Amino acid sequence: MSVMALILLMAVAGCSKEEESPTATAVPASSDGGSQVASGVSAIAAERGLTEADIEAAVKTFVPSGTHDEYILFASGGHSGQMLVIGMPSMRLLKVVGVYTPEPWQGWAVGDASETSHILDGGDLQDGTELTWGDTHHPALSETAGDYDGEWAFINEKANGRVAVIDLRDFETKQIIKNPLSMSNHGATMVTPDTKWVIEGGQFPAPLDGSYASIDEYEEKWRGVLTMWKFDRSTGRINYDESFAVETPPYWQDLCDAGKLVSAGMIFCGSFNSEMATGGIEDGNPPLEAGISQADMDYLHIFDIDKMTAAVAAGKTDMINGFPVISLETAAAEGILHFAPEPKSPHGADVTPDGEFVVVSGKLDPHVTVYSVPKIKEAIAAGATERDPFGVGILDFDTVVEVQVEVGLGPLHTQFDDQGYAYTSLFLDSAVARWTLGGSFSDLHSEPDWELIHKTPVHYNIGHLVTTEGDTVSPDGKYLVAMNKWSIDRFNVVGPLLPQNFQLLDISESGTTMPVIYDSPIGIGEPHYAQIIKADKLNPWEVYPEVGWNPETQSLDPRAVAPGEEGVTRDGNNVTVKSTLIRSHFTPERVNVKVGDRVTWHMTNLETAFDATHGFALPGQNINLSLEPGEHQTIEFEVTDEGVFTFYCTEFCSALHLEMAGFFMVAPN
Template sequence: MIKKYLHIMCYVTLGFLFVTQTVLAESQFQEIMKKRGLTEEDAIAALKVYNPSGKHDEYYVFVGGGQSGQVLVYGVPSMRPLKYIGVFTPEPWQGYGFDTDSKEVLRQGNVRGREINWGDTHHPALSETDGKYDGEYLFINDKANTRIAVIDLKYFETSQIVVNPIFKSTHGGAFVTPNTEYVLDTCQYAAPLTNDYYPIEAYQDVYRGGVTFWKFDRQKGKIQQKESFSLEFPPYMQDLTDLGKGVSEGWAFTNSINSELYTGGIEKGLPPFEAGCSRNDTDFLHIYNWKKLAQLAKDDKNIKIINGHRVIPIDVAVKNSVLFLVPENKSPHGVDVSPDGRHIIVSGKLDTHASVYDFNKIMKLIQNRDFEGKDSYGIPILDMKKSLYGQVEVGLGHLHNTFGKEDGTIYSSMYVDSQVVKWNYKELKVIDKIGIHYNVGHLEAMEGKSADPQGEYLIAINKLAIDRFLPVGPLHPQNNQLIDIGGKKMKLLLDMPIPLGEPHQGASIRASKIRPEVRFIMGTNSRTGKPHVGKTLAGQEKIERKGNHVSIYATVVRSHINPERVTVNKGDHVTMYITNVERAQDETHGFTIDHYNVHTSLEPGETTQIDFIADIEGVFPYYCTEFCSALHIEMMGYLLVKDPNKNYEWIQKTKMQSLSPEELQMEYKKIRASNKATDEVIQSLFFFLEEKNYTKYTTVKNLVDDAKDQYAKIDLEREKSAKAYQKNDINNAILFENMIWQYMIKTADSAIRAKDLLINNIATPKSESAKKGEIAFREGGCSGCHVIGKISSGPDLIGVLKRHRNAEQWVAEYVKNPQSKFNEPFMKKMIEFFNLKMPNQNMSDEEIKNIVEYFKWIDENADLF
């Protein structure tokens, strides 16, 4: 009965504590909301997007960076930026466009021999398998300079740029076939396909549009330009494209504006282009069979060669029944195929309706050759009414669409109305609308253009921000807004300012599908994925001269660049091959040389190349640009450029006052003793790791491999030290012993991290209270003096609960009020020994209770520390 009563009392007490904590938390919550003027809806939105420290997002989003020429990567739901990928524009942090290897990729984008260093990135497209995103590659177009880039998502780096040889503007890219056989890139502003001059009066006769089919080799990760081809279109200005899937696989759909074939002439008193090209009630949706076109392109009889590129003429496509037109909404700006491939949704900027076409009806009309006529270029035109599934009035300025998870659900952007509209394209009815800030362009529901849309969240990619953020001058950031689409009503969660370019379309993918590498195979050229010609391992560093070409084979590792001094002649062509010989994840090094406008980022295992002409005499420091260790600032060297035609009058060098022989010997013995002691610690760490079978844990093994790599370099330094000592060169012997210490510290750093991680894997699980106690111990400042398993600024805490009577109570009282114990005999001796008194860390009773539980866990696992 007494036991039962005690249990009840315990439950009541615990319940009271829980209620008290909850009330306190709610009080603090309300106080923060009141102080910041937040509503409950604001607080819920914040909770939905909040990721605690260390927690990863559910989705990656890749957004075309517009005039930045880059791709922006961020996570959802947090909307935290993760990376800018340099694509068509140099990007200094990653060294993109500043080292020779990345510059070679950037220079692939030269247009007609002209160096281009910017781009207008619009539409990213993820590689697909069976119409579903597979996370291997990303493609993006450059509207301004008619280029497509390939980004390898193993490394999040641009690996290839190809230039369209016949188009002068390609807004409609990139779009991929359901198994990434081809990447489609559609012309926008019609122009002659050759590079010849033709007057604007020749517009209808000579100017043309079209679509290019870039053949993609997935194994090589590269576009095969010789196997690629284009289909000629009339000079309607083609816009966006989507590929069929499911029932419509093998077909593609491209919309267009300017069925009027108007060319403007405002400078001559004619109506402006925008008036003349929107006169007709409809424009043309192009429908074509890309699989049959790919077969036609293999036969030389079906193609003409323009600028070295294979082009299928309009008449060949018509003759082989693979190209058709159907009228579509006036001035469309988007076409999207439903996940099952049956419905084709077309927007219309100047039409309040969305049009839903039925692929089955389209195929029936084509099979029956039921056409309402032909356009002036001989292309059969299908009847719009017979092709339609139906239309829905959605609003003003309908631009783009993306699909939701629920069957028939689609979301559309209304630029003029500044709204996102949720509607059902099968039931042809509007479901919901939400206001956007402001003037939404593209939008992206998670994986919303694939055969497997996920719903959950939607990104509204807005063109204006106006008053949403702190003012930064007349050029405002643009605004990506996160919307919760998981419920019946859409809810705005978060605004994200975009401080570069004009973001266009986004492509999203589940984070679980992306499998990036965290290090390169040693000596890899990241742009090719193959071993670099300049691969250099530790100990292989060298400088070679052939005529006036100097080649430097260098390595970087915490915390030095080898070689540290390079002397060349003025006018030499200098090539530096630099290898990051680290194996530890995230141990990036950078490299730059004063004056020479070169920079590279070297991830673990990567080799890069830098080329420059040493055209100015002088002394030029080089250094690691990425803060990589405690001795980062010391990671440097000198490029010395001398004029071979000059006679130098050397100034007598002043010698530093050296230590006496006796003092040198003492210094040498001191550092040898320190190294011996450090080595004993390292051996104990290795023994512990081996004893506990560390190889079973991949992450631990990686750290141990890194530690052993560092330790393996010590033997050579010992040999150098011994030789110097034998020659009585004590100065250099000390320097080599210092280098041994450096390698030991790096070894110990990785080994200690490995040990800590291994302990977390093999120790008994912590209770929730012990977990909280560990956090309180670290965040409360206790770890500044106490190191578990060893004496530091304060005593080791293993066994602290066995040093006192009623130890748990004693420890709790001491943490609560340290001064209350200072006069106890034991504590007097401790204070005298460490010459330090424990400060009051102002821990709460709950935190102290949890710390005691953490100390219990430490004692349970004392043999591991």
Template sequence: MPYKTTPLSPSASATEAAPSRRRFLNTAALAGLAGVSLAACSDKPESAPAAKASAPGASSQADEGGAGTVHLKPGELDTYYGLWSGGHTGDMRVLGLPSGRELTRIPCFVPDALVGWGITNESKAVMGTRPDGSLKYTVADTHHTHASYKDGDYDGRYAWINDKINSRIARIRLDYFVCDKITELPNVQGFHGIFPDKRDPVDPAINYTTRVFCGAEFGIPLPGTGLEDDKAYRSMFSCVDAETMEVRWQVLIDGNCDLAATSYDGKLAATNQYNVENGARYEDMMSAERDACLFFNIARIEAAVKAGKFKTIGSSKVPVVDGTREANKDPRTALTAYVSVPKNPHGVNASPDQKYFICAGKLSPTCTVIELAKVLDWFDGKLEKLDAAIVAEVEVGLGPLHTAFDGRGNAYTTLFLDSQLVKWNVEAAIKFHAGDKNAKYVVDRLDLQYQPGHVNASQSETVKADGKWLAVGCKFSKDRFLPVGPLHAENEQLIDISGEKMVLKADHPVRGEPHDFIIFKRELVRPKQVYALDDFPNAVKDAKESGVTRNGRKVTVKITSQAPAFSLREFKVKKGDEVTLILTNLDKIEDLTHGFAIPKYNINFIVNPLETKSVTFIADQPGVFWAYCTHFCHALHLEMRSRMIVEA
């Protein structure tokens, strides 16, 4: 491991006519593509007049004391951090907002040439290797990133990110902004949705994250079922321990999981389902008229596991409880609850007032508001019909996908087919759904470029949502940036939501394909500027400890770096030796990083101040190999070298 893994202490469209035309065209297109019937999406009388689209950088409420400017002065720091999924690069992007400047990338699932991720022994131990020492996986597909909570707000301890391809979850330490643990989930494929709990429901004194919930999209054969019998395929909902990163339990379910959400009291987790049919083919997935938002009663599940009411599957020892519909008909003993929602929802999000989960319809032009207190009433036998937990199901536009919040009662939902962001008031929507047709729940609309997907706002899914900035990821950019061949950049747009009207402030091109992200205040994180030397068991603490030791054909080379020199100006090994090189950076100065590369041996990595890393390789090529510092560190950087002499 790169350092000790001691748990961190908790600390609108341009005109009124445009929406109608767009709705008509996209409804026809969607019906043709999906092969399903959609109701006509006429303009609702409750919709407020649409706002005119604003060009990036246009004057707005931000220029008059609103959210602020995106153009920071030289030396001026951003007020927010943003944690973005890297998509197929398998890493996490760290941005400063509102500037949108990329600060770093944190490698997780895929090798990274800058830091030597996937090259050093420490990173390989985190990533996982095969018996021959090679990496188990070298591809990834990251989608969702979330951070740990305390008292309903981010606490700056951890962040997590998923790898959909290989069903892995990575943990990021936010004191160093590095990945320290990766866990591969058993019994699942297509791990997509991810969300940490916001407090432990078992012990009220534990008001911080203890678990991370993970949903699997794809049903797979269970032991004892045929590989071709897709009707018997099943999906799982998994719980991972936030500290140990071990899988605590899993829930066998009907249908699949898409995204995930957790309640603020720690009692409920949920996933939206777009395939209640558990279909293996497109037409099978579209046969039902409605899908579901599936709720998990966390305390009951953990009590069942503690009581031994579980089974294990295959070679995995993880407890698996039964969350299927058939086994959970009695609400007083049920572990799960399936709330019926319109077909193909995409996204479920928790409102900052702690009252609601909102599912966006995707193929339905609606958002569904589910009251969490009523879901708990159903579990307690106080609510006869579970569908009564739905307190609003209102039309917002075509292709609703994801929802963010401003902490003032408003929700912001992306409309993929309308290429819009719609701002709507949740309580007004509930009144409209209850029969008050004078309730104006749509507040504003903003045209986006183009086909927006994920959306998040500053502190959005916390009790301290501040309604300043909102970012949205658009899947297509088309004419927004200089063309660079057939593969276009995607477009991430920054929007000022501090006033009544939304104002588009900036476009940022981004290499595909990022997905979800979170935005939080900079003061919530206190990153360390240098490492602690004692955190590395194999650290070379003094240059005098440098040298070469041999144990048969295994050779250990201990070396330190301190600008502008390595402690060993040369070292000798023999052809065929298995060499383990341990390098410690003894510089204590902030931002003084060194690199170490050996030509022809596929070795290049960096060590930050007081950090230690190691590599192991076979010295199979005789000759002289100039090892040099690859990270500019000093006026004599070019002179910072060592020689590896491999004797024949």
């Protein structure tokens, strides 16, 4: 074969899809088929010391080559700043999506030259301080009528108060917004059932204008905030100008959940530190964790969205840092915010699929407390008889609570299934509790309502849990993932910093059968919250819709370079490079510039084949791009150093990938 023929072969090699191996017959369920299976399997299992339960777990979770996972789990990456995408039941990590931390494989926001860097800059502090990490906690998939629709994901950043928008057509971050009022959030992001609003609940209070106030002025000047971000599906962006916030007392607001169906239009947020403790262990004060845990009750925050928007429409807002804020006084007076007592430092509030109940678990109380939404509505209509020090109406606990269920030590978070069960994580017990719901769920299970049915031990110290579509109006009830914070001895030691442990539980059977079937180490970040969507609800692009596509605008880029348009032009010190990329060369291959030039470099990946991504690394300039099939990118930078630099493709694209390079030659000025 001639070299050129080989080159041609190689240029398309990447596209060649291997033929499937001859169709294998699935194992029949008959006992005959069964014993055939058993002989080879038993020998392997015996050699590897596997139990029968292990084999069943293996067979439940194995996803053969060429078949796909049934569910996709979107998990926060914790203080990695990213979002994790994991296939289920195999628990394989399909992608780490770059959000608040630059990630060069994806070409995400590395350095200052690229357009993705400018998206990350959207989250810079008001004084221009660049932030290059984040602490993501709660991803939220977009919903239509309370069910995941697979179109968008949102995710918060707790350390500096930011929210991000991710487009699930290409799994890329499109927008990052810095909260103008707060450096902190935790009840974020959650969405309303139609994704009209992205909720950013706060956590640590501070003066909302960002000014200094001493710790002695805590009660007087420090405040919490709930921010309502208006999401516009047509632009795929949060509309800053139609968004607003609600001032809250300086309790530490925690997780929130939007109401649905009967509770649509309501938002529920747990909170702790109604004590308004401010620590000072060094001065003999109780340490924060003790000071915060003294009171028997904290306050479930109950917000009314219609009343909020009415107040905004009526101009009943103050402008703080240029952003409209409904004052605490207005919120209390207009009934925008009510409190219901909730036991002992709860973590969050979880609305049942029918919208009728809100489940709260206080980690210092072995019960979950179930609130009735109709009762809350009645109590609000009847008027609060008590008020907190900031004037917010407090509903009577006994009037609004439906029931309390004892589940175990350290209950943190609850999700749901399709069999009328709720599942609560127990941090101190290191277990998952299954318990029965009442009300409209009563007919779905055979056990008595509001009763603990079973606990499955997990390893170790579970924080959140997540069930398949378990926080929507129609949970699937197939799997549960225990998001365990400690892994200790579960995995090979990889130094003193250990991975977390996502344990997969099969919850498809009723009653006391709820086995752990897989342990997955999470060796990148510490996920907090997650959501699981049926994979077939996602409809991502395999390649960009047209060659020359700009992922930032999700439209054809007018600067896209067509074959034949490539070249280098100069206007004074401004050099414009127009490049195309295709297996396996850059055009042009030689770019001559001088020290002091400002370079604008347009790059279009001409590929239309699935998986035909090219990378672009430019030594000396801290630049790496990922140009997926059809993608266009424009970068801009100043040239400061002479020398010759070989730019090259960083994504192995063909047998001649190593030859996909070019020369960036910088002459002295």
